[in-house]
Amino acid sequence: MSTPRHLNIASDSNTPTEASQRYYFQALGETQREPVDLAEECALAIAYNGISQAVMMVSPADLEDFVVGFSLGSGIVEDVSEIYDIHISGAGSGRQADVEIASRAFWKLKEQRRQLPGNASCGLCGVEALEQALPHLPVMPVAPLPPAHWLHDLRQRIAEFQPLAQTCGAVHAALFIDAQGEIRLGREDIGRHNALDKLIGALSRMKQNVSGGVAVVTSRCSLELIHKVQRAGIPTLVSFSSPTGLAAQWAQRHNLNLIHIPHRSPPRVFSPLQANAQT
Structure with a gap:
């Protein structure tokens, strides 16, 4: 195994633009153009130790x-x-991320023989085996529900942590609330998986x-988002959209607190199961 080193990040691309101004006509046949800011996206090719792994729209x-x-x-x-x-290299609609990872991780990656030609909506594209879609992950320690x-x-x-959504919409957000209940960080992206x-x-x-x-995710809560939060060790996931049945079942099995906040109803606790049964 390679000796661990400090993570080095370099970029030869210009500062990216998250939104750009376009024009639209208010109605068919009208000649008056109106400006509008639209969210930008680009194709990001990711290679690990020189081997191409994924192309994601982000x-x-x-x-x-x-x-x-x-x-x-x-x-x-x-x-x-x-x-x-x-x-990170490239500019405009095409970017490249060349990533150097430890030998152990690289050999594991090659053994998986996984290719993930991603997009903004599906997080399981290119998964070749059922065990990759339903991985064996450890059960999380039981954690109290947030106040x-x-x-x-x-x-x-969360509005102040969604500048792009405020400007032009068309993006999802993921945020982190710390153990003192303070919103510490937020990220936005056209893809709900990407934001997380x-x-x-x-x-x-x-x-x-x-x-x-x-x-906290502003998007639909499906199984792959559960996996990401679980791998990150975050004990609670709050979604603004209802989880799938499989996502709720997985959360219950693995002690992940899962809460849905509807638009006009009180929060719904799907996991832990006993908390849901008491509400």
Whole structure:
């Protein structure tokens, strides 16, 4: 195994633009154009130790966070210390991330023979075996549910952490609430998986303690988001959209607190199961 080194991140691309101005006509046949800001996206090709692994459509911001979070959330590395170097290159609609990882992680990756040609909506594209879609992950330690006041008006309170959504919409957000109930960090992306990967990557890079914390996603909560939060060690996941049945079942089996906040109803606790039965 290679000796662990300090993570080095380099980039030779210009600062990415998250939104750009376009024009639209207010109605068919009208000639008056109106300006509007639209969310940008780019294709990011990711290679590990020189071997191409995935091409993901992402928002062109916080790409280093995304690469770290994608690597952790997909199980390619088990810890950020196994990532030695990230180099981001390219500009415009095409970017390249060259990632150097530890030998042990690279051999594990090659054995999996996985290719993930990703997109903004599906997190399981290219998975070749059922055990990759339903991995064997350890049961999490039992953690208390967050206090009710942490979730009060949460939809409104996260607005300041969603600048791109405020400007042009068309993006998902993932946020982290620390063990004191404070919103510490937020990331946005056109892809709901990507937003969560960026959040997990940022938390790992800043060595944020996630014990007792809460991950919040503004998107639909499906199984792969559960996996990412579980691998990150975050004990609670809050979703603004209802989870799938399989996501709720997995959370219950693995002691992940899973809470849905509907638009106009009180929070719904799907996991732990006994808490749900008491409400």
